[in-house]
Amino acid sequence: MADRTQDRLIRVDMTRQSVSVESFPDKWKRLGGRGLSARILLEECDPTCDPLEAENIFVLAPGLLAGSSAPTSGRLSVGGKSPLTGGIKEANVGGDAGQDLMKLGYRAVIVTGKPADPDLRFGLVVSADEVTVVAADEHKGKWNYPLIEDLAQVYSGKASFVSIGPAGELLLAGASVACTDHSQERHPARHAGRGGLGAVMGSKGLKFFAIEAGGTPARKPVDKNFFQLSKKYTREFVAGPGQEPFPKWGTSVICEEANSIYTFPYKNRVEGRSPDVDTLDGMRIVESFETRGGGMHNCLTGCIVKCSNIVHDANGEYKTSGLEFETLTMLGSNCAIAHWEDVADLDRLCDDVGLDTIETGAAIGVYMDAGGMEFGDAEGAKRLVREIAEGTEIGRAIGNGAVTVGRLKNHHRVPSVKGQAIPAWDPRPLKAAGVTYCTSAMGADHTAGLVVDPGMAPEEFARTSQESQILNAVVDSSGFCQFLMPNIVEIGEFYSTFLGESITREEMADMGWQCLEDEWEFNRRAGFGPEDDKMAPCMAEDVIGDEVKFVWDVPDDVVASAYERFEVREELFEMRPS
Ligand code: SF4
Known part of the structure; x- marks a missing residue:
């Protein structure tokens, strides 16, 4: 043993x-x-x-x-x-x-x-x-x-x-x-x-x-105060405002809100709002629980948030789970596919074939935009995902992502950074998130440092992006789910009691920064340079919005300033993942 x-x-x-x-x-x-x-x-x-x-x-x-x-x-x-x-x-x-x-x-x-x-x-x-x-x-x-x-x-x-x-x-x-x-x-x-x-x-x-692991018990902390801390945190979280309505119903129910701030991209992002938001909104999934079954669950042992949905079909049979906002957006509105049930089918197909729903939705959106298929063709999209599993020529192109499809179709509008498709959260209204997409070693990835603040002052773009990137690096190193929304101070308390050594909040922030430095250094050695930190040109060309217009217009030097560490301020320690 x-x-x-x-x-x-x-x-x-x-x-x-x-x-x-x-x-x-x-x-x-x-x-x-x-x-x-x-x-x-x-x-x-x-x-x-x-x-x-x-x-x-x-x-x-x-x-x-x-x-x-x-x-x-x-x-x-x-x-x-x-x-x-x-x-x-x-x-x-x-x-x-x-x-x-x-x-x-x-x-x-x-x-x-x-x-x-x-x-x-x-x-x-x-x-x-x-x-x-x-x-x-x-x-x-x-x-x-x-x-x-x-x-x-x-x-x-x-x-x-x-x-x-x-x-x-x-x-x-x-x-x-x-x-x-x-x-x-x-x-x-x-x-x-x-x-x-x-x-x-x-x-x-x-x-x-x-x-x-069988019935192997949980790992033991060095300091028994860890148990009290876990209980207190759980009690306060369950009693607190974090339970209503998000994450109670998961990310799928924020479509309406995202649509209102022009970050519910439509037709390969030529629009920031979808006319189909009502039939895509995850609240329709929540409503289906009553007649079809399904509901919310915790995707991992010990999760107190339980933001993951279990989605049933019209016959009450399991169809998929973890049907998130990003999937409803990228395989739904981005492809002008109007109904959440079609997106649920696509989500199941992607999970089964083993595909990123964001990249696949973006790739199908580019394919549709380039004339390969009509926007809104849900059955055609499902066929394409099956073709990925079969390894047909177009299936392989879609499965290799949006940039590959853009090249194949010689299409100009390919929303991506560093070869990775931009997720649902749009960098035109959410410019600090755009700075994250440009400077993260991961490319366009909202989990690297999402900032949802469409009214942010320009002088805050780089600094807030950097703070969000540090926070998310700490969270993603801890094992905590971002949807628990812990801050750096709280994570530091868990670390200190678990390891039995005092770790200051500044040291926690330094660990997050070191993670970013390690990732950037890997990319530098791989040959990445400032020329790779560019937002896709279409984000600077395609204007979205109605009364207020949004376009990507953040200067390169502002983007680059996210690489220089700002002086640590109190806001970093109070910040929670978006
Ligand atoms: S671990 Fe995270 S994603 Fe999974 S159910 Fe819990 S909060 Fe949701």
Whole structure:
């Protein structure tokens, strides 16, 4: 039986299909999740490598507090060099894999190499007793849902799974990494979506991870005050205003509000509002619970927010879950697809094929805008997603993302930064978010530092973007979900009691900044420069808005100033994730 009191890390060499388990280095003690992934990649991965070759590294790194009794703290960071952007990537995901890895004492899984035969498939089975690579050829080409049904027959009833669908096996740059959620059925509905990390996992020949934590208890803190802190935080959160209406009903119910501030993009972003907001709004999903069943749930063990919806069809049968605002926007209004039920079908298809719904929605939007298909053709869009799984020419183009489709169709309007499609939150009304898209090492990624303030003064764009990026780096390193909305001070209190060492709020902010520095440094070594920090030209050309007009007009020097650390001010410590 392994000694769980010692933190460990798993190294997997997929060239030899060998595994070693090592003590977790003391120098990384305060690192978890995104910060740990960034440090591993900076120290061990050649930034100039081909993302789909043996030299790239695929990382699973649970947040520092994952597996503990801190509420909503079990998020998992998936990392690697992105085949979509060519830069460093971290995609953060719920489900139980992060919790289970940490309960077993594994702070990270580092996968290197690739099998000589690309047709072979493998799984990595992680339990308290051993870590083994197993043959998985029988699962080749399986979609995520049937794959998990089959794996659930083999591995214990409490195992959690990390998997890829056909998109990852086809090495497509829009491929996601799926994690099973906390439901009885273990739906593969939580996705580390952005940046094509599913293709990196696929390039290693890995079809799945099975993590068998069984009834392993939660990790123990050094300082018992941690338990009181967790209870107090939970009590105050449940009693407080954070429960109404968001995140009570999840992100899907903010369509109306987003539409009102011109960040509900329509028809490949030529408009900022959709005429179909009423039939896309997630409140229609909430209303369906009464007659169809479904409802809200926690996607990972110990989540007190429970913002994840479970969506049923008209017959009361499960269709999908985790149908978020971003998906309703990018696969809905962005493609002029008018009804949430069609988006629910597309969400299920993307989860099953293993695709980022943001990139896929953006790619289909570009395809429609370029004349490949009529805007609003929901059945055509579903057909396209199926074609991604089949690997047809257009399917592969869509599966490789918006920039690839733009190139294929020689189309001028491709809303992206650093090769990654701009998410729903629009940089024209939300300019500080736009600064994040330009300066984040991740490219256009709202989870890197979203700021929802359309009336912000221009002198605040860079500074607020930077503060939001620091905060989100801290949150994504901790294991806390952004929807819990913890601030840096609160996270610092959890760190201090969990590790048994006093960590100041300034040190917490410095750790967030160091994470950004590590990511930027990786990209610099990969060859990125100021020329890569450009917003897509169409954002400066296509004006949106009615009485008030919005266009991207933030000067380059303002964008660049987000790289220079501003003096830390009180607002940083009070800030919560948007
Ligand atoms: S807040 Fe929502 S997304 Fe986050 S862990 Fe809980 S259910 Fe999952």
